[in-house]
Amino acid sequence: MKTNSAENKSLFTGYSRKKLYCLAETYEELAKFYRSRQDCSSMFADKDSLDRRDVLFRNELRETNQVFANHLEEVSEAFLEVADTVVQISMPLEHKKKALVQHLKKHGIQARELIFIEGGASRRISMEARSLIRREIPADELAGLLSVYFNRRLMPALDSAVLLGRGYNLFIFEDEPSYSVLSAVSRAVKEDEKISGDNFSVEEYSQNQMAAMISDGMGSGEQACHDSRCVIEFMEKFMEAGFSKEKALMMLNGALFSQNPGGSLTTLDLCSIDLLSGEADFIKVGAAASFLKRGMSVEEIATDTLPLGSVEEINSMQLMIQLCDADMLLMVSDGVVDAFGEFGIRRIKDIIAKTNYVNPKEFSDYLLKCAIGCQGGHIRDDMTVVAMYINKSNDFVGS
Secondary structure (H helix, E strand, C coil), X not given: CCEEEEEEEECCCHHHHHHHHHHHHHHHHHHHXXXXXXXXXXXXXXXXXXXXXXXXXXXXXXXXXXXXXXXHHHHHHHHHHHHCCEEEEEEECHHHHHHHHHHHHCCCEEEEEEXXXXXXXXXXXXXXXXXXXXXXEEHHHHHHHHHHHHCCCEEXXXXXXXXXXXXXXXXXXXXXXXXXXXXXXXXXXXXXXXXXXXXXXXXXXXXXXXXXXXXXECCCHHHHHHHHHHHHHHHHXXXXXXXXXXXXXXXXXXXXXXXXXXXXXXXXXXXEEECCCCEEEEEEECCCCEEEEECCEEEEECCCCCCECCCCCCCCEEEEEECCCCCEEEEECHHXXXXXXXXXXXXXXXXXXXXXXXXXXXXXXXXXXXXHHCCCCCCCCCEXXXXXXXXXXXXXXXX
């Protein structure tokens, strides 16, 4: 829709943005301070007068300062990203605004203060509205009227009012996702262990974004479970806050490496899906291959990377896939792939290609059953399978 005014506006007032900029500068200065301490300690240390224990301690301290400085710089950049977040606010042309107001009035709704908001991939419509009839009107009903009027699927946003009463209230609508995901998980715990070293998560972080994760802690049992659970919970918090997944991974890897360099190794397999566009973004850090089933065709999604905590600076690989209606995504932990033996990937792909389950729970159960069967009924490692069935809705046509 054309507009008679359009303006880029920050999400924050000038005072709030200034505070965020100050915080970013503070963390940047702290990072410089830790790096300067590292340089000074290297400059004045007389290695001839230090015994081996002191040398090791100073080396560990320098490495810790380096990791901490890197974390502070990442936090500083995150604050800057938030402070610079901008949305585009536009008003409809007056005659088109009047046409919409009249259209809603015919259905017993009085509307005013119509605004279009765009930021990133999000498109929203905001308005104040009230009911002109004796009954309250659900926001979903107003969303249906707007969907027909604008010829696009709209739904109430999470921060919108839900009912139109006699007084004005604020209603916000956004595009309804074109894709939906039906997911399921199947798991098996290693023999002689009471708890799995694998952890997983399948969550919607907004109405238009979801993510699935599997983390496999080194070894098995309580310690492996603790390590993988920490990885999942850390990534969940960062994604809920809307921060970059790449920044979260760098900070998480630095924390694990500084605790026990090369010792506390944990994999991460992350698939985030944009429910508007159907794009699936895979980030793999030492994780097993994933698989995309489309009809009888099966595509392997794999990278060759080291686990979290193995090196000071992690090298994660990112892969983007365009999903289609009726696709099945399968994510597995190492124990599943290893169960199929020397030709594990080839055998898994063959099983997936020949399986016709549409229900993701039936699919994940079957794949896990096959993995256990390949080991003669034994479970030699923790195993996790996450299956996701993709459904694409038809394009909306108003009537």
